[in-house]
Amino acid sequence: MINKNNLVYKKKYLREHQIKTIFTILKLIQNKKNLNILDVGCANGNLVSFLKKNLKYQNNFEGVEIDRSIIKNDKKIFDNIYFSGFEKFLKKNKKKYDFLILSGIICFFKNPFEKIISSLQHLKKNGQIIIFDRFTEYADVNIEHKFKSEKKMYSTYNTTSIYKLKQLKKKNNIKSVKYSKFKLKKNIKKNTRNLWQSYTVGTGEKKIILNNLDIVNNFYHVLIKKC
Numbered sequence: 378m379i380n381k382n383n384l385v386y387k388k389k390y391l392r393e394h395q396i397k398t399i400f401t402i403l404k405l406i407q408n409k410k411n412l413n414i415l416d417v418g419c420a421n422g423n424l425v426s427f428l429k430k431n432l433k434y435q436n437n438f439e440g441v442e443i444d445r446s447i448i449k450n451d452k453k454i455f456d457n458i459y460f461s462g463f464e465k466f467l468k469k470n471k472k473k474y475d476f477l478i479l480s481g482i483i484c485f486f487k488n489p490f491e492k493i494i495s496s497l498q499h500l501k502k503n504g505q506i507i508i509f510d511r512f513t514e515y516a517d518v519n520i521e522h523k524f525k526s527e528k529k530m531y532s533t534y535n536t537t538s539i540y541k542l543k544q545l546k547k548k549n550n551i552k553s554v555k556y557s558k559f560k561l562k563k564n565i566k567k568n569t570r571n572l573w574q575s576y577t578v579g580t581g582e583k584k585i586i587l588n589n590l591d592i593v594n595n596f597y598h599v600l601i602k603k604c
Contacts (some may be wrong), residue, residue, distance in 0.1 A: 484533055486535060514542050520592070
């Protein structure tokens, strides 16, 4: 389990929201084995690497990542990596998983709620998906802010409402939807070069998370369990 001995590891390699994501997943699968787990937008694999170190049993980890330059498919962290865009992966891959990790990627799609629904179709019976992202309280927000990376255009600040997620539990194939608002412990400085990155104003309990369009960001961890 996570303890004081690996606190340095956490501070050096992981962000606050990743630490909470890991704690949540560990509570759910600590005593299980041979699960198929998929991390979408796995980046350099730090989240899964730390997760694996704290699990009792061996499981199968796969990742989806669009940028080949930040991680190699050498099987040191992942059993398999799909170098693909998420939309393309959802259409082509028919495999089902016990657990999906969607951390900070949903907001980059024009239709984030639809991506969540499509992701749920890749879960096995009693499978679960954990999401960390921006969500609004009542209404969807669709603001087109484009940026270029690897000669491709992306848009961000598209936000799904928590209300919509609540309604998912009324569907026949959804057992539960749990969510908790994420509060940053440390301030994040504004980065004028990174136009989609969040930053904080205020201190203590009055801390507000904004983006570079001066829109208040409400971050949540969401856990959805399928029947």
